[in-house]
Amino acid sequence: MRGNIEIQDRIFLQDPLFPSQPNNQLSFAATPEFFWSWNDNQDSLEFVPFARVDQQDSERTHTDIRELSWVHVGDDWETRIGIRRDFWGVTEFQHLVDIINQDDGVEDIDNEDKLGQPMVNLSIVKDWGIVDIYLLPYFREKTFASIQGRPSIPFIDTENALYESADKQNHLDWAVRWNHSIDDLDIALSWFEGTSRDPVLIPSLSASGIPKLTPFYGLINQLGIELQANLESTLWKLEAIHNLNEFENYWALQGGFEYSQYGIFDSNADLGWLVEYAWDQRGQNTFSTFQNDLFVGNRLAINDVESSEILMGFGYDFDFKSSSFLVEASRRFGDSFKVSLDVRFFNATDINDPLYLFRKDDHLQLTAQYYY
Numbered sequence: 001m002r003g004n005i006e007i008q009d010r011i012f013l014q015d016p017l018f019p020s021q022p023n024n025q026l027s028f029a030a031t032p033e034f035f036w037s038w039n040d041n042q043d044s045l046e047f048v049p050f051a052r053v054d055q056q057d058s059e060r061t062h063t064d065i066r067e068l069s070w071v072h073v074g075d076d077w078e079t080r081i082g083i084r085r086d087f088w089g090v091t092e093f094q095h096l097v098d099i100i101n102q103d104d105g106v107e108d109i110d111n112e113d114k115l116g117q118p119m120v121n122l123s124i125v126k127d128w129g130i131v132d133i134y135l136l137p138y139f140r141e142k143t144f145a146s147i148q149g150r151p152s153i154p155f156i157d158t159e160n161a162l163y164e165s166a167d168k169q170n171h172l173d174w175a176v177r178w179n180h181s182i183d184d185l186d187i188a189l190s191w192f193e194g195t196s197r198d199p200v201l202i203p204s205l206s207a208s209g210i211p212k213l214t215p216f217y218g219l220i221n222q223l224g225i226e227l228q229a230n231l232e233s234t235l236w237k238l239e240a241i242h243n244l245n246e247f248e249n250y251w252a253l254q255g256g257f258e259y260s261q262y263g264i265f266d267s268n269a270d271l272g273w274l275v276e277y278a279w280d281q282r283g284q285n286t287f288s289t290f291q292n293d294l295f296v297g298n299r300l301a302i303n304d305v306e307s308s309e310i311l312m313g314f315g316y317d318f319d320f321k322s323s324s325f326l327v328e329a330s331r332r333f334g335d336s337f338k339v340s341l342d343v344r345f346f347n348a349t350d351i352n353d354p355l356y357l358f359r360k361d362d363h364l365q366l367t368a369q370y371y372y
């Protein structure tokens with residue numbers, strides 16, 4: 001048994017767009033982890049529940065089962081049955097191919113936090129690569145902050161989501177992924193068929209005439225491509241998808257590199273330089289903020305006993321002339337405490353830009369965690 005508990009505070013630097021939104025948002029969260037193994041470690045059970053209580057946002061006060069799965073390991077195969085989180089992708093600022101789990105949007109808007117996904121997963125290990133086959137029997141809707149939360153889009157109607165499939169959340173999705181390493185090259189190909197994790201937000205009016213956005217979850221087929229090449233001090237990365245759906249088939253990609261300088265200024269610290277470009281064939285006809293964007297950043301790892309790290313990134317949208325800036329810093333204190341500071345700034349002036357809704361949501365986020 002292990003896990004962590006945390007206290008988190010968000011401090012917003014500007015008055016909100018909507019009077020119901022706060023300037024300060026305090027919350028508490030707990031993530032215990034339970035692990036059992038038997039049969040000479042060939043079988044194991046992992047249980048990771050999660051809970052958060054938020055001072056302001058009723059939607060962010062929520063619970064979830066991040067993991068509850070039985071894993072059995074064979075000679076050249078492995079089965080994983082239950083609720084799990086499985087990450088795909090290689091790039092830093094956007095994870096295009098990461099489609100197995102749904103975003104937990106009330107946790108943050110960076111799409112890094114994921115809901116647990118019910119699945120049956122068979123993994124086959126061969127000399128020519130690893131093949132993963134997934135059956136996904138239940139769909140999780142994306143979570144959104146309420147009108148009392150920030151950052152948020154407060155007029156999303158999460159109670160009346162629409163589906164292309166008549167089975168709605170019970171539609172059986174499936175996926176297959178092959179990945180392999182050849183010398184300094186890591187490659188992965190994937191195919192997904194099922195309900196899209198990214199809803200289309202359809203404008204409509206409530207019964208009282210108030211504007212709202214209703215999530216629509218369509219059926220898609222999606223090809224995913226991942227490439228990563230480690231060439232001396234430079235890590236080249238590419239993610240690409242081809243999405244087939246009833247509205248508009250499209251290609252999208254995220255690619256770039258990370259160049260590392262080791263032992264800068266004759267110290268133990270390493271400095272990484274990150275450059276990535278995002279492109280979406282749909283252009284401005286998408287709710288995504290990654291349709292024609294350049295990202296540059298630095299990652300500083302002090303390599304000290306306290307595991308001090310800082311990531312800074314700047315994003316610029318060539319279509320809407322908007323920009324964003326982030327800082328993610330963390331440091332451990334002793335064996336049990338960790339403090340993290342996240343900073344986010346948004347600059348958007350075009351009303352057609354999805355980032356425009358967050359133009360008043362510049363904030364600092366301070367998180368203190370205790371690990372046991």
